Amino acid sequence: MIPRISLVLLLLASPLWAMDPSEMLQDPALEARARVIDHELRCVVCQSESVASSNANWAEDARRTVRELLDGGASDDDVMDFFVARYGEFVLMSPRVSGSNWLLWAAGPLMLLTGLGLGIGYIRGRSKLTSPQEAVLSEAEAARLREIMKE
Template identity: 75%
Template sequence: MKRLALIFLFLASPLWALDPSEMLEDPELEARARALDHELRCVVCQSESVAWSNANWAEDARRTVRELVSEGASDEAVMDFFVARYGEFVLMSPRASGSTWALWAAGPAMLILALGMGFAYLRGRSRTVAPQEAALSEAEAARLREILKD
């Protein structure tokens, strides 16, 4: 059973995502194209980069990346090409500009807010005065002695 699972894992491996016919002959250009593949999100899978996806759209995107790189386009030009067609969503790491500043700042702001609230809570707890036990009245003390005698 373990062998069968290993065979399925090997066959489903992302090694098979890149078809050798898609590869460029120049190793330097191929390295750039692969780096760009990892920075682009597959719009079909939505959680995988183009490099790891086997979807038809990802195959087309890999071919397009290689065509643009072989034509001499810069990495920024390739990214702009995909952003112009599919929006910022196509980037695995959205750019920090315009409306995305709020998204980039939200994480650290929430952390600072949570730390501040935790600090205020702990500081408030340390300042509270423990309730003092009230002394028994003479009648209560007499009743207590009476109960304890029995």
């Protein structure tokens, strides 16, 4: 039982190893801003982790760069723009809705609306179809039918 608990605690604490105390800023307000930015940036090595939770060398360098820029007086947007200029929108955990990627953001709702429109059009079209009228037999056909039925 104890080894399982130790393993769980070890796994839960793994993101804590990512941040080296020497990387932290002395000003608590700047450090809080840096941590928010760290969570918004994607590690280009790991690709599925934020810079805050990655142990990759690139992530360490990125955290250090974030703190240097903030310590130098850069705003949060300036820091994000710095990374986007070098690595593209991929470096953002949540890409911005701007430029050419607006279509990607709008694709889901557009597909849903298109599907609903096609479905409604199909149902309305089917309801407008006239029901086939009963075939009226001519006198000769009716006589032949009676004759067949007697046999």
